[in-house]
Amino acid sequence: MNRLQQLFAEKKQNLLSIYFTAGHPALNTTVDIAEALEKAGADFLEIGFPYSDPIADGPTIQDSSLTALNNGMNLNVLFEELADLRKRVTIPVLLMGYSNPMIQYGVERFCKKAAEVGVDGVIVPDLPMYEYEKLYSNNFADNNLSNIFLVTPQTAADRICKIDGLSNSFIYLLSSASITGKALDLNDTVDTYFKRIEDMQLKNPTIVGFGIAGKAAFDKACQYNSGAIVGSAFVKYLNSTKDYLAGIPEFIGQFKG
Template sequence: MNRIEQAIAAQRSNDTEGKLLSIYFTAGYPNLEDTVEVIKILEKSGVGMIEIGLPFSDPLADGPTIQASSTQALDNGMTTEVLFEQLTGIREEVSIPLIIMGYFNPMLQYGIEAFCKKCAEIGVDGLIIPDLPVEVFHNEYATIFEKYGLINVFLITPQTSDQRITYIDDISKGFIYMVSSASTTGAKNTFDEEQLSYFERINNLELKTPRVIGFGISNKETFEQATAHADGAIIGSAFVKFLKGNSVDAIPEFVKRISPSLT
């Protein structure tokens, strides 16, 4: 069983069901050599899963905070090759699921099979590729991912039809990434009625695949709102913004503010 599936299954079997906290950060930000240290401290702080952003020059789905972090990381010298070098040996120190989130172009340039092979070698458990159409993945790349034991996580939004969500559910492994709104990434203080209605709508579909909610989660309130309707929640922009003004040693304080039971 993939580590992503193990983590969600373990979460569902204990007293904090639905409270999985996943943190996104941009590799090589705020400093090039921060990547591994951020991962290690996040795990020690009780985070259940980590999404490592592979910076890209044209991150269309990202809000200004993550776009700025990608620009900084690229300026710092982060590349696909550098990230793989940094993550070599990571499984000697870290056991929680690691997911690379990035755009398709850098992976295509590296070579899809070569990219997947390298991910498997260093212990990456899955990928999130926002600009890779589901059908293209399913028809052209699914067998490569299966060969290397990688999960490809699909995204749904409030605009995704029930029919398409059911199709995604049928072919998904690990979890479905529920985007909380149709806008780009960015922190919010609370969810509105339209978003909460969307969460309920997805619950009523009774999907077989666990769901994790992302976009707009920035504090204890939004984390609890999200995890009341899904198996977990993802915090990205708020954490990236935190890293800009704080040392990595302060990460446990950030995690504690989101979910005091984790630290």
């Protein structure tokens, strides 16, 4: 098992994942932020590799990607930064981004390099399931990387079952069909959606992302799922202070306090 699979085997509830964009707010801070998040109590991390056209992201993460690109971040630089990752960080780490830079880098090369630096999984929202299954699944398997699929409120049951069969760690459950950054509506519709997925009794746990901006949303997600992902709220926090490393424990305490 990779670290991600071990985590889900050992802990079933209230898992907190944090997303941040590599190269934002500054270049060469990726591992510093990751280490601070682990010390503060995050259960696993998602490090975004920036792209010029992040179609699934709202303004906050789009701006962080632009800042990162302007700072000189790319996959070559990221893998150089992550060379020391496992000397300082023990929790599972995923890379999250779009298919264009991954394919340009070379998927086989990308997977080998990710495994080499200690990455446990990859989230690529715009990678079609059939392309993953037919073209790239062996690259992921050969390097012990989990590929994380996304499910939305509109995803059909048969597709969800197909995703469940192809998954080996967790399924990323989008709280809505919106882009990142839109606050989760704590209403009956969300309860119905989460309950419908829960009742399917999937073999893989589900983690909720998009709109988890405070403890109420985190608790709602954890009521039906194994945990939740905080992205835009953390990126906003990084933008709010120059001394962001010192304030990370307080930020994490909002969700795990």
